[in-house]
Amino acid sequence: MGRSVRLALNALLGLTVAMSVVVDSHAQDKKITLGFAQVGAESAWRTANTVSVKQAAKDAGINLKFSDAQQKQENQIRAIRSYIAQKVDVIAFSPVVESGWEPVLEEAKKAHIPVVLTDRNIDVKDKSLYVTMIGSDFLEEGRRAGRWLEETYKNNPGPINIAELQGTVGSAPANDRHSGLMEIIKNDPKFKIIASQSGDFTLAGGKQVMEAFAKTYGKQINVVYAHNDDMALGAIQAMEEAGMKPGTDVKVVSFDATKGGFQAMIAGKINVDVECSPLLGPQLMSAVKDIVAGKTLPKRIVTNETVFPMNVAAQVLPQRKY
Numbered sequence: 083m084g085r086s087v088r089l090a091l092n093a094l095l096g097l098t099v100a101m102s103v104v105v106d107s108h109a110q111d112k113k114i115t116l117g118f119a120q121v122g123a124e125s126a127w128r129t130a131n132t133v134s135v136k137q138a139a140k141d142a143g144i145n146l147k148f149s150d151a152q153q154k155q156e157n158q159i160r161a162i163r164s165y166i167a168q169k170v171d172v173i174a175f176s177p178v179v180e181s182g183w184e185p186v187l188e189e190a191k192k193a194h195i196p197v198v199l200t201d202r203n204i205d206v207k208d209k210s211l212y213v214t215m216i217g218s219d220f221l222e223e224g225r226r227a228g229r230w231l232e233e234t235y236k237n238n239p240g241p242i243n244i245a246e247l248q249g250t251v252g253s254a255p256a257n258d259r260h261s262g263l264m265e266i267i268k269n270d271p272k273f274k275i276i277a278s279q280s281g282d283f284t285l286a287g288g289k290q291v292m293e294a295f296a297k298t299y300g301k302q303i304n305v306v307y308a309h310n311d312d313m314a315l316g317a318i319q320a321m322e323e324a325g326m327k328p329g330t331d332v333k334v335v336s337f338d339a340t341k342g343g344f345q346a347m348i349a350g351k352i353n354v355d356v357e358c359s360p361l362l363g364p365q366l367m368s369a370v371k372d373i374v375a376g377k378t379l380p381k382r383i384v385t386n387e388t389v390f391p392m393n394v395a396a397q398v399l400p401q402r403k404y
């Protein structure tokens with residue numbers, strides 16, 4: 083091979099190497115890193131939510147850093163701080179409770195890292211601390227449950243005594259599912275909440291609280307209003323052990339509409355399940371991409387949901403994804 087040919091080949095080779103270096107680093111530049119601070123693994127809803135986030139990140143080609151806070155705010159704050167230190171492109175989290183987020187969100191803001199809230203909302207004055215909130219309208223869910231009660235008991239003079247199993251104390255879904263119900267029943271004196279306690283959104287928690295309710299109130303209870311399916315399932319166990327009949331003697335109202343909730347409806351033990359979708363992953367990833375691309379997002383992205391009375395459960399269950 084002549085010298086000039088060799089030189090030309092080398093130059094060409096050099097150019098391709100250089101080009102591929104440029105292309106590679108460009109591709110790396112474009113791979114978005116998202117830090118996601120999950121609440122925990124307290125319920126079937128949460129498990130489905132985690133699967134959805136992980137799968138959607140994979141599908142979207144987003145590099146996901148994931149942490150599980152075991153339902154403790156301090157763990158979530160620690161995870162967010164570590165994402166700030168790692169200089170991720172976007173931080174998303176599902177806030178375990180509504181209050182106490184200002185300091186860590188100020189830190190993210192100072193570091194110019196945009197924050198997306200998923201699933202649960204927070205209570206902050208300065209709305210610029212986050213870009214958008216993607217999730218359900220828990221207040222509306224509570225109203226839907228309340229309207230179902232109004233309709234179900236419209237020909238019954240009452241009193242209708244409700245035992246409430248609340249979600250995690252201070253969490254948006256616990257606060258709002260309670261307030262939504264109250265909004266509907268507050269002007270109807272036949273409805274009375276005779277007992278209300280947190281079961282922390284877990285099956286064990288729901289069972290334990292219901293055992294105590296059964297001992298104290300027994301047959302006085304007409305309705306169990308459980309803030310999620312896991313607690314409803316725990317309460318069903320407790321009622322059956324106490325000789326009560328969930329679904330017939332005691333009506334059971336629940337939230338999430340998981341497969342477990344549907345199976346309990348088919349078995350006649352949950353009377354109505356208000357849907358709350360955990361499949362937020364795809365919406366989150368598209369929001370993350372839009373933010374990185376500099377697009378403006380709406381401050382609130384609400385998930386579409388419905389209500390399932392027990393008589394449709396058998397027909398709908400095969401289509402349920404969580």
Ligand code: GYE
Binds near residue numbers: 338
């Ligand atoms: O209802 C419950 C979960 O924040 C909507 O958290 C979510 C709630 C859901 O543990 O099952």
